[in-house]
Amino acid sequence: MENVNTAATVINPNSESADNRKCPSCGATLKFDPATGGLSCEFCGRSVDIHQQIQPPGVGYSLEDLNTHAGAHYLQQAKIVCCATCGGKFILTAQSIAANCPYCGSNSLNETDDVTGMLEPTGVLPFKISKDEATKIFENWIAKQRFSPADLLTKARAAGFVGVYVPYWVFDANTYSAYSGKFGYTYGSGDDEYTKWETRSGVFKLDVKGETIIASQRLAGDSMWNSVSEFNMNLMRKYDPDLLAGFVAERYSIDGPAAWLTAKDRIRGKIKIGIINRESADRVGEIKFEPEYSNVRAKYCLAPVWVTSFKYNDQVYQVLVNGQSGEVRGRSPKSMRFLLRILMIIGIVMGGLLTMRMIMYFIAWIMQMR
Numbered sequence: 298m299e300n301v302n303t304a305a306t307v308i309n310p311n312s313e314s315a316d317n318r319k320c321p322s323c324g325a326t327l328k329f330d331p332a333t334g335g336l337s338c339e340f341c342g343r344s345v346d347i348h349q350q351i352q353p354p355g356v357g358y359s360l361e362d363l364n365t366h367a368g369a370h371y372l373q374q375a376k377i378v379c380c381a382t383c384g385g386k387f388i389l390t391a392q393s394i395a396a397n398c399p400y401c402g403s404n405s406l407n408e409t410d411d412v413t414g415m416l417e418p419t420g421v422l423p424f425k426i427s428k429d430e431a432t433k434i435f436e437n438w439i440a441k442q443r444f445s446p447a448d449l450l451t452k453a454r455a456a457g458f459v460g461v462y463v464p465y466w467v468f469d470a471n472t473y474s475a476y477s478g479k480f481g482y483t484y485g486s487g488d489d490e491y492t493k494w495e496t497r498s499g500v501f502k503l504d505v506k507g508e509t510i511i512a513s514q515r516l517a518g519d520s521m522w523n524s525v526s527e528f529n530m531n532l533m534r535k536y537d538p539d540l541l542a543g544f545v546a547e548r549y550s551i552d553g554p555a556a557w558l559t560a561k562d563r564i565r566g567k568i569k570i571g572i573i574n575r576e577s578a579d580r581v582g583e584i585k586f587e588p589e590y591s592n593v594r595a596k597y598c599l600a601p602v603w604v605t606s607f608k609y610n611d612q613v614y615q616v617l618v619n620g621q622s623g624e625v626r627g628r629s630p631k632s633m634r635f636l637l638r639i640l641m642i643i644g645i646v647m648g649g650l651l652t653m654r655m656i657m658y659f660i661a662w663i664m665q666m667r
């Protein structure tokens with residue numbers, strides 16, 4: 298077990314291939330540059346074109362590939378590092394970096410060797426938003442935080458941005474569903490309105506494209522992460538380790554077959570809505586259908602998010618910027634003075650209502666006395 302504990306540390310599991318990712322001018326490690334879509338050197342500014350390698354992601358994995366791993370591509374020349382503090386697991390290639398854990402900030406990332414059996418990503422959504430742009434987005438966001446303490450703007454400084462590739466499964470499938478159900482149609486109006494129920498059956502076909510499931514167990518349950526993770530999956534490119542240069546990539550913790558179960562649930566919901574629309578019923582009773590799926594394809598995709606945090610009164614607040622769209626989400630401190638004011642207003646309104654009620658009771662009581 299090797300401890301990686303400085304931000305500048307770069308582990309190269311395969312130093313041979315890493316050498317061609319060194320700056321031709323000064324020998325520093327190259328990073329992917331969202332502005333040019335190529336690699337560039339932070340130290341001397343030299344850029345290296347990787348455009349000739351840009352390709353569409355291909356068809357992805359079949360269900361059989363996911364279940365048996367037959368014909369699957371495995372992640373090559375990579376290692377997995379695990380955060381000792383929060384348990385986050387990240388892919389380490391010759392090109393990617395391992396510095397601090399992007400989720401909890403801990404610097405104890407330990408190498409593990411469970412890369413065996415890890416599927417290779419099908420595609421990557423490259424970063425479109427640069428670190429400088431992400432920083433500006435953060436500053437605008439924090440300036441707009443309402444109800445925040447007055448000194449937030451001067452005190453809150455982003456603690457540096459880490460670019461993270463978050464794992465997703467993206468499913469395509471053709472579906473065929475024979476259905477039968479009870480559908481209600483309303484006739485007449487007013488008092489004469491009545492519903493006539495009809496039993497109807499038919500066949501409904503739906504081709505699903507790009508049903509997207511987050512492949513990180515930790516992030517799946519986090520509302521902030523979910524709200525920042527709207528990606529245009531049509532811009533996916535074929536997986537290329539060069540696109541990971543300078544970023545951290547999380548390993549999938551929800552595997553393909555598990556993600557497919559979730560995807561099927563969602564697709565079922567869409568099929569049901571499709572059937573209801575097709576029968577254009579006013580009311581719907583029980584609908585029975587069991588979809589058959591064919592041509593199922595799963596793409597394992599890495600999607601870009603800038604992660605930062607800031608400290609305010611010793612509390613750490615995380616902020617996320619979507620690396621493709623620039624959408625920003627974050628948590629921020631709320632001002633105590635503001636909260637007290639809100640409570641006071643609520644108090645006055647409630648007090649007022651209570652007083653009015655008491656006066657009304659009193660009047661009613663007087664009236665009864667007479």
Ligand SMILES: [Zn+2]
Nearest residue numbers: 320323338341
């Ligand atoms: Zn250089």
Ligand SMILES: [Zn+2]
Nearest residue numbers: 380383398401
């Ligand atoms: Zn961590």
